Amino acid sequence: MRKVLLQIIIFSLLFIVVFTINRALMQLNFIPGNLVSDKNEFIQMYLLGAYHDIRFLSVAFLPLLLCSFIALVFSKKKRNLTIGGGVLKTYRIASSFYIAFISFICIGFSYAKYYYYEIYKSKFDIFIFGLKDDNAQAILNIIYNDYPILKILILMFVFGIFCVFINLKILGLKLKPINLKFSMLILLNFILIGIYILALRGPFRHVAINVQNYSFSQLSVLNDTMLNPIMAFSWAFKQYRQEESFKTISSLKAQELKNKLFDDLHTSPKNIQAEKIHPSVFVNLMESFGLNLADFSNEEHNFLGALQPHFEKDFVFKRFLSAYNGTIPSFANLFFLSPFQYISTSKFQKTYLDLTPIAVYKKAGYRVIFVSAGNGSWQNVKNYLGVLGVDEIIDENVLMKEYKQAKISENGYGIADKYLYKKVYELLQENPHNTLIIGLTISNHPPYKIAQEGLPKLENIPQALLDLLPYEKSKQENIIKAYTYANNEFGKFLDKVKQSSFKDSVIIAATGDHRVREMGIDLNSQKAFAYSVPFYLYVPKILQNDIYYDKNRLGSHKDIFPTLYALSLSNVHYLSLGGRNMLAKPKDEKLEFAFNDVVWADKNGVYIGDKGYFFENNHTLKDNNKAFKLDEYHKNFAQFYNELNFYQLGQRLGIAK
Numbered sequence: 095m096r097k098v099l100l101q102i103i104i105f106s107l108l109f110i111v112v113f114t115i116n117r118a119l120m121q122l123n124f125i126p127g128n129l130v131s132d133k134n135e136f137i138q139m140y141l142l143g144a145y146h147d148i149r150f151l152s153v154a155f156l157p158l159l160l161c162s163f164i165a166l167v168f169s170k171k172k173r174n175l176t177i178g179g180g181v182l183k184t185y186r187i188a189s190s191f192y193i194a195f196i197s198f199i200c201i202g203f204s205y206a207k208y209y210y211y212e213i214y215k216s217k218f219d220i221f222i223f224g225l226k227d228d229n230a231q232a233i234l235n236i237i238y239n240d241y242p243i244l245k246i247l248i249l250m251f252v253f254g255i256f257c258v259f260i261n262l263k264i265l266g267l268k269l270k271p272i273n274l275k276f277s278m279l280i281l282l283n284f285i286l287i288g289i290y291i292l293a294l295r296g297p298f299r300h301v302a303i304n305v306q307n308y309s310f311s312q313l314s315v316l317n318d319t320m321l322n323p324i325m326a327f328s329w330a331f332k333q334y335r336q337e338e339s340f341k342t343i344s345s346l347k348a349q350e351l352k353n354k355l356f357d358d359l360h361t362s363p364k365n366i367q368a369e370k371i372h373p374s375v376f377v378n379l380m381e382s383f384g385l386n387l388a389d390f391s392n393e394e395h396n397f398l399g400a401l402q403p404h405f406e407k408d409f410v411f412k413r414f415l416s417a418y419n420g421t422i423p424s425f426a427n428l429f430f431l432s433p434f435q436y437i438s439t440s441k442f443q444k445t446y447l448d449l450t451p452i453a454v455y456k457k458a459g460y461r462v463i464f465v466s467a468g469n470g471s472w473q474n475v476k477n478y479l480g481v482l483g484v485d486e487i488i489d490e491n492v493l494m495k496e497y498k499q500a501k502i503s504e505n506g507y508g509i510a511d512k513y514l515y516k517k518v519y520e521l522l523q524e525n526p527h528n529t530l531i532i533g534l535t536i537s538n539h540p541p542y543k544i545a546q547e548g549l550p551k552l553e554n555i556p557q558a559l560l561d562l563l564p565y566e567k568s569k570q571e572n573i574i575k576a577y578t579y580a581n582n583e584f585g586k587f588l589d590k591v592k593q594s595s596f597k598d599s600v601i602i603a604a605t606g607d608h609r610v611r612e613m614g615i616d617l618n619s620q621k622a623f624a625y626s627v628p629f630y631l632y633v634p635k636i637l638q639n640d641i642y643y644d645k646n647r648l649g650s651h652k653d654i655f656p657t658l659y660a661l662s663l664s665n666v667h668y669l670s671l672g673g674r675n676m677l678a679k680p681k682d683e684k685l686e687f688a689f690n691d692v693v694w695a696d697k698n699g700v701y702i703g704d705k706g707y708f709f710e711n712n713h714t715l716k717d718n719n720k721a722f723k724l725d726e727y728h729k730n731f732a733q734f735y736n737e738l739n740f741y742q743l744g745q746r747l748g749i750a751k
Contacts, residue, residue, distance in 0.1 A: 099286075100264050102155045105193060105257065109200045110147045113322060116204040117143050120319045124211060135311050139320045142310060146303050146322040152293035154196050158189060159290065186265050193261050194254040199324060201250045207323035209241055217318040218326040220441045223334045305329040305439070307507070309471030312491055317471065333439040340434050342744035343737045344751045351738045354727075355672070356684050358742050362659040362666045363678075367637055369664045372459075374522055374529040376602045377658070379425060380580060381538040383606025385412055385626040386613050387577050390559040396550045397578050400585025409631040409643055411676060413715050415690040416608045416627045417651035421534075422473045423691070424607040428651050429532060430482070431669055431746075433739040438478035442747055445481070449669040449746060451655045452482045455530040458663050461485050463529065465518055467493070467536040468508035484532075493517060505543045508536030511580055515587035519594075526596035538580040542572040548586075549578050562614040573612050588632065601662055602632040603654060621707060622693045622700040623715040629654060629676065637661055642679045646713050648695055649676050650688040669746075671739050688715075694732055704729055 117140060130136065210218060309317045318326075343351075352358065391397045398405060417427040423435035430437060430450050437443070447453075452462050463486045470476030470489035479487055493513045494500045503510035518531055552574060563570045584604065591597055606627030615624040629649060633641075652673035659668055660675040674685045687696040694700075700707045700717045706724050707717040744750035 096269055097265055097267065098158050098161065100267075101158055101189065101193070101261065102151075104260065104264065105196070106148065106151045106155065108257070108260075109151055109196070110144055112200050112204060113143065113147045114140065116208060116323070117319050120208060120211060125313075125315055125319070130313065130316070135313070135316055138310055139316050142303060143320040143322070146308075146320065146325060148293050149303070150322045150325050152290060156290075157192065161185060161189075182265065186262065189265070190258045190261050193257050197254045197257040198250050201253050202246070203323040203327060205246050207326070211315075211318060215315075217321055218323065218330045220330050220333050220439065220443065222327070222330055223441075305333075305471070305474075307469035307471060309469050309476065309489070310491060314477070333436060334441075340436075340440075340740070340744075342741050342750050345741075345745075348738060348741040348745075348750075351734050351741075355731075355734060355738065356682065358669055358671050358738070360656070360668055360670055362656070362663055362668065362675075365639070365660065365662075365664040367639055368662050371599055371637065372527045373634070373637060373662050374526055374531070374596075374600045375455075375460075375658055375662050376518060376522065376531045376533060376600065377654070378533040378535065378584065378602065378604040379428065380535045380584065380604055380606050381421065382577070382608060382610050383538065383580070383604070383627055384609035384611075384613070384624075385414075385606075385628055386562075386615075386620070386624050387559070387574070387610045388581075388628070389623075390556050394554070395552065395556065397552075397574065397581065398585070399550055399578050399582025400589060401581040402585065404585055404588045404632070405628075405630065409633065409645075409677065411629040411645060411647060411649050412626065413646055413648050413688065413695075413713075414605070414627060414629045415622065415625050415650040415688040415693070415695070415715075416606055417689070418691045419608045419611070419625065421607045424651065425473075425475070425534070428654065431671075432743050433736065434743055437743075438474045443474055443478050443481070445747060447482060447746055450482055451658075451668075452479070452484060452530070452532075454655075454659065454663070454666055454668050456483050458666055459528055461525065461529045462532070463521060463525075464488065464532045464534075465514055465521070466490070466508070466534040467511055467514040468534060488517060505541055507539050511535045511537040511583045512586075515583055519587060519590060522591070522596055522600050523594065526599040535580060535584075537583070538576045542569075542576040549575060549582055552578065562616075563612060564614060565612070573610070577610065591632070598634040598636055600632075600634070601637065601658065602630075603658060604628070604630040605651065605654060618719045619710065619716045621702050621717050622688075622690070622695050623717075625690045625693060626715050631657070631677070633661055633677075641677050643677060647676060647680075648686060648688040648697070650690060652689060669742065671742060672735070689732075689735060694735075696728075698728075701728055701732070 121136070121139075207218065210216070210222065308321060310320070311317055388397055391402070396402055416424050418424045418435070420435070422438075423433075426432040426435050426437055429452065430447060432447070434440070437447075455462055462484045464475075464479050464484050465488045466472070466475075468490055470487060470491065476487050476489065490500070490504065490509045493509060494504065497513045497516065500509045500513040503513070514533060514535060518533055521529070521531055552571075555570070555574060559574070560570055563573060565573070588602065591600065591602065609625050609627065613624075652671060653676050654673075656668070656670050656673040657676045659666055660678060672685055672687065672689065674680075674682070680686055687694060693702045695715065697712075698706065699709055699722065700715070701724065704724060706722045706728060708720045708722065710716040710718050741750055
């Protein structure tokens with residue numbers, strides 16, 4: 095056991111040195127000294143990089159650790175922590191080959207990372223797998239002629255031999271036997287397992303550095319240099335495999351579906367007031383802002399906090415569904431009009447996508463800003479939004495630099511929402527016209543460790559709510575408090591906006607990315623309601639022209655931007671699959687529906703699978719569990735809608751048949 099631990103520790107340190115040298119060479123050649131104003135970012139780059147290396151190496155050396163445990167279990171002398179003779183001989187050979195292999199890939203991937211960045215100015219991404227679709231022979235000839243392949247191979251071989259030599263020396267050590275009590279042996283092994291788990295997961299963040307949150311700097315070169323090359327390659331490979339789910343129908347079938355359902359190209363109405371004012375628009379996508387928890391609000395329990403009075407005064411649609419039931423699919427559907435949730439990490443991540451809400455507002459002369467309380471590397475949105483034309487991208491790293499207290503609230507997923515709202519307020523104050531701000535909050539996300547100051551009293555939580563939260567009491571309370579905190583902070587932001595000098599020149603929209611997923615679902619009445627999120631709108635009086643407001647109107651994410659186009663722009667062409675202005679009188683009965691990936695609804699009821707269920711009443715999405723048969727239109731609607739949705743994306747990407 096001790097020799098195995100020596101192997102893991104010594105070779106981990108050796109390979110960390112290899113990766114560190116790689117980072118030093120990249121810093122020397124790709125990062126000009128005057129590019130980085132805060133030299134502490136270099137320290138972060140090396141420290142976080144070493145931690146990322148540890149994550150890879152702890153996985154890589156896990157087989158050796160398992161071998162040591164197996165040797166302990168089957169050893170005749172279970173208290174002897176050395177490996178027996180016969181086993182040692184086999185282990186010596188196997189571990190030498192294995193460590194040589196690890197050494198090869200560490201050197202090889204380090205060189206590949208360096209030269210890949212030199213060419214593409216990026217970490218390993220999905221484009222590395224384009225080799226199979228190109229002239230492979232020509233590419234291999236270029237690599238052979240332009241790069242020191244033979245020198246790299248020789249170095250890999252020499253380094254591998256060196257590692258085998260070190261390995262044999264370690265296994266040849268004469269260590270004095272240590273006799274331990276069985277209880278102490280068990281304790282030490284549990285401590286070892288605990289340390290190993292920390293190496294795998296990370297001691298200082300709820301979520302270890304991964305493809306979602308590896309960004310620590312505004313400079314992509316620092317983020318890319320920090321990463322372990324083998325981990326980065328594995329992310330790219332996973333993203334490559336995810337593309338297999340992207341399929342499109344033929345253009346002929348697409349036209350047939352449009353004839354059955356609806357067209358996807360539209361023009362917003364002429365809006366004279368919008369032409370005069372050019373109002374700024376803030377679209378706030380709020381984490382887990384589901385109505386399944388808000389439904390329990392009453393006079394005693396206000397889970398909306400400071401948002402409650404705004405819900406009473408402004409426009410709110412509660413018979414409303416999120417497009418999907420995860421953050422990135424809803425985000426992609428809402429802002430990219432993409433049913434393919436992996437678009438920002440796929441081979442299309444560097445392809446400009448037209449007809450997005452970003453494109454519509456840009457063509458109308460708007461400046462577009464993205465503000466996130468989370469990490470910009472999440473789903474590669476920072477880079478992808480740049481490709482789509484977003485003018486400024488602000489994430490947790492920027493916010494923590496501007497607001498020093500924000501760092502205290504960081505929980506591995508992001509920082510407290512109040513700093514996002516503070517920044518958005520400043521942006522609106524500076525840009526009360528011609529600006530679209532896209533916001534993404536994070537506070538209502540596990541592990542629910544955001545500061546919860548200034549919340550309304552939450553004593554005596556209804557038992558019916560607690561029954562839907564199958565956790566221990568402390569977690570139940572944290573879930574409810576985080577939900578209330580997120581709503582309360584948004585409400586306080588609205589309070590401030592409505593008292594500002596720019597209150598008559600901004601439109602604010604908010605919705606949830608998905609339901610409160612920790613809550614159980616009562617399938618007897620919540621087939622659609624469990625997936626409901628609100629659509630909130632603050633519209634200044636001066637822009638409320640020809641408003642038709644039916645708070646019980648059905649809708650979903652597809653309807654948000656058609657509504658905003660009508661309120662803030664004039665005569666713009668846009669793409670929407672079944673979307674319409676929620677504040678205009680209904681014109682086409684086929685558009686009066688709400689659609690979620692799991693369930694959809696129209697005036698007749700809720701549809702899930704091949705069954706329909708009547709509403710409890712026409713003021714709610716709750717159903718009475720009474721089923722009815724579907725006609726052909728309703729039976730096939732969800733399939734047709736999804737097929738048409740993927741087709742429009744394929745058409746915009748130029749890959750539709």
